[in-house]
Amino acid sequence: MVEESAPDRTTVATVTRNTASTITAKFQADNSEPVENKNTWGYVNVTEVTDALQDTAAHDVCAPFNAPVPNYRAPHRRTIQVKCYEYIWLIKYREQTILKNEACKRHRLNLPKDVNPPSGERYTYQGEFPHMGIIGWKDKEGDYIFMCAGSLISAKFVITAAHCTNLRDPSVEKPTPDIVRFGDRSIVPEAADAEFTVESKIHRIIIHPVPNYRELYRFRLTE
Structure with missing residues (x-):
């Protein structure tokens, strides 16, 4: 009687990766939505986040800047991924708001670019301190x-x-x-x-x- 030897770990890992690739490829072929690599979802591509702000930032520097949060939901995304995109968008939005407020202030006062707020101070957002x-x-x-x-x-x-x-x-x-x-x-x-x-x-x-x-x-x- 010939005793079968168990496959080593390298062989098992290779088979598992190949099987996962085959399943992923089949899913992509059967569905119009792409499949994101679940091992790298945390490294969010911020391209669509910044693209969503481009049109808003291109308006007049003193125009109201109240962009709604885009809908990042998709069939292939988990809720935690969607929230990650939304949080990154909010960070970018705040950064863009600060830049826009400073640009508006300079535009109205005709200030040169090397002039900054006094030490320890900053420009405020519209409606930040209503009281x-x-x-x-x-x-x-x-x-x-x-x-x-x-x-x-x-x-x-x-x-x-x-x-x-x-x-x-x-x-x-x-x-x-x-x-x-x-x-x-x-x-x-x-x-x-x-x-x-x-x-x-x-x-x-x-x-x-x-x-x-x-x-x-x-x-x-x-x-």
Whole structure:
């Protein structure tokens, strides 16, 4: 009686790979959708991610940039792969948004490319800080100038620093402020985001019971 020897590991591995290739080839022939190598799915090709942003980025530099997440679902993709594509797209989208905001700011201010935000600061996204407002005084020409900021704490109240309620500046019409503007990302008129801003008149300044230059005061808005 002849005893059969068991195949070595190399032979088994070769047969397994060949069988897998045959099954994959047959599946591809029977289906219109391609089969992704399940061993390399983690190395996502970002080509379709970046292509999805190309058309959006090509618009006017100051146009609103609100691109929806593309649909990366496909019959041959697992949910974890789809999510991977979506997360990569969101990272690229945020990067593109930052670049677009900076390009828009430079375009509006006509800044040279080597000029950057002050140290420790950065340009903000549109709508990133909706509760923040800039406080405006009327100058002697009737235009608003903004020299303080405040934060919306309820529908009709803004909190600010005490020194922002009595400005000692000869360029303004009166020492008390007139308005609070929300939604703007710059106090420079040429760079104002007029289409996104909301202005509210200051109805009353509520002073702290114990006045102090370092205290916080409140403004009551008219609307």
